[in-house]
Amino acid sequence: MSKYFSTVIFVFALQLCLGCSSQRVEQREALYAEIGGHEGLESLVDAFVQRIVKDKVILPYFAKSSVKHFKQGFINHLCGLVNGPCEYNGDSMIDIHTGMNINEGDFNRVVELLIQAMEDVGIPYSSQNRILAKLAVFRAEIIKI
Amino acid sequence: MNRRFSFSLLLLMLLPIVSFANGKILATPGVSQVEGSGGGGLVPWAQLAGYATEDELAFSAFCTQANVKDFQLNSCGGQVNFYDRLEVSFVKQHFDVEPLSLTLSQDILGLKLRLYGDLLYSTWPQLSVGIQQKSLRTADVAFSLGAKDDTGTDFYLAASKLHLGLLAGYNVLWNVSLRYTQANEMGLLGFSGPNGNGALQTEMSVAVLFNKHIAVGTEYRHKPDNLGLKEDDWQDLFLAWFPNKYVNVTLAYLDLGTLAGLSDQKGWYLSLSGSY
Numbered sequence: 458m459s460k461y462f463s464t465v466i467f468v469f470a471l472q473l474c475l476g477c478s479s480q481r482v483e484q485r486e487a488l489y490a491e492i493g494g495h496e497g498l499e500s501l502v503d504a505f506v507q508r509i510v511k512d513k514v515i516l517p518y519f520a521k522s523s524v525k526h527f528k529q530g531f532i533n534h535l536c537g538l539v540n541g542p543c544e545y546n547g548d549s550m551i552d553i554h555t556g557m558n559i560n561e562g563d564f565n566r567v568v569e570l571l572i573q574a575m576e577d578v579g580i581p582y583s584s585q586n587r588i589l590a591k592l593a594v595f596r597a598e599i600i601k602i
Numbered sequence: 603m604n605r606r607f608s609f610s611l612l613l614l615m616l617l618p619i620v621s622f623a624n625g626k627i628l629a630t631p632g633v634s635q636v637e638g639s640g641g642g643g644l645v646p647w648a649q650l651a652g653y654a655t656e657d658e659l660a661f662s663a664f665c666t667q668a669n670v671k672d673f674q675l676n677s678c679g680g681q682v683n684f685y686d687r688l689e690v691s692f693v694k695q696h697f698d699v700e701p702l703s704l705t706l707s708q709d710i711l712g713l714k715l716r717l718y719g720d721l722l723y724s725t726w727p728q729l730s731v732g733i734q735q736k737s738l739r740t741a742d743v744a745f746s747l748g749a750k751d752d753t754g755t756d757f758y759l760a761a762s763k764l765h766l767g768l769l770a771g772y773n774v775l776w777n778v779s780l781r782y783t784q785a786n787e788m789g790l791l792g793f794s795g796p797n798g799n800g801a802l803q804t805e806m807s808v809a810v811l812f813n814k815h816i817a818v819g820t821e822y823r824h825k826p827d828n829l830g831l832k833e834d835d836w837q838d839l840f841l842a843w844f845p846n847k848y849v850n851v852t853l854a855y856l857d858l859g860t861l862a863g864l865s866d867q868k869g870w871y872l873s874l875s876g877s878y
Contacts, residue, residue, distance in 0.1 A: 560655070560656060560657060561655040561686075562657065565625050581771075583767065586767035586771050587766075590765075590766035593723055593766060
């Protein structure tokens with residue numbers, strides 16, 4: 458019986474850990490500063506575009522996009538997500554990605570390009586993960602539509 | 603035509619239709635488990651081995667050596683991941699019992715089916731069911747200790763989740779598995795015995811990714827004591843290194859407790875695996 462009990466405790470402890478997410482509010486506000494504010498976001502998105510341009514698999518998805526429009530939209534979207542002083546008023550993720558039919562593999566490839574871009578501009582690993590956590594929730598509005 | 607040759611031939615025939623499997627994020631599939639399944643070192647996880655996503659196949663191979671005070675386990679095997687849905691695994695285990703200068707051998711064929719979810723992205727944890735069909739090739743020792751069978755099948759249900767940035771910005775991965783097993787010491791000492799015929803066991807793992815290449819974690823695996831030899835639970839502390847998506851090296855410190863009546867079985871575990 459004790460083994461089931463210890464499992465229950467383990468799972469409970471995990472849930473508590475998830476509960477501590479409320480304590481991350483302050484850290485969340487610090488995230489915008491951590492990545493260098495608006496300037497940091499601009500260099501990140503520039504680096505991301507550089508990575509996309511060099512990627513033969515991902516570049517075709519952007520064939521009909523305006524680089525300037527994409528940069529502006531993504532900077533604003535990220536800025537809002539990391540609790541910076543901006544609000545994203547662009548098209549919804551669903552509107553943008555409908556018809557692209559992005560599969561899981563290509564989605565993950567773009568995530569990896571973004572990680573590389575974050576490395577390119579020197580965003581710390583812990584901030585990278587926090588940014589990815591904020592973006593991860595949009596996956597269902599991006600793939601296979 | 604021998605079996606190995608026909609298997610290689612099958613692989614070669616499949617290759618032209620295989621897109622290169624690297625659709626997953628580095629380190630997220632975990633490593634190879636001693637019983638052949640994708641997982642941690644001791645516990646099968648809900649993730650399938652290799653980096654295949656919905657339209658890819660992944661082939662992986664591994665060898666693991668574990669050295670504790672009186673025993674050494676050598677196992678080599680491999681997994682094929684079909685479209686991130688089904689994992690087929692096989693391992694050959696050779697277990698040296700040093701005080702008796704003898705070697706016990708076991709083959710394990712595994713199947714794992716992903717039922718729901720994605721480790722990173724789904725709201726609920728990724729969920730998989732699996733079986734491990736075990737055949738002990740050297741059953742004399744097992745029977746002399748009171749085991750009833752030289753073959754057995756384990757069934758498990760595994761749930762796993764990776765939380766991005768959970769711990770001060772670091773990613774945390776956990777897995778809980780519930781296993782029905784009749785095996786004594788994983789099957790190396792046969793199946794069932796005077797004290798039991800099979801029961802549910804829980805197993806768990808937690809890991810933290812210190813950067814995108816290095817994971818550090820711990821595992822705990824409950825075990826039955828069907829033979830009445832004070833069979834102990836297993837635990838480990840591991841460090842896994844993923845330099846890229848093709849290679850993984852895992853080093854662990856093992857505490858296997860009392861094994862076949864011999865206490866304090868602690869030692870080291872080293873595993874190498876390759877994925878394509």
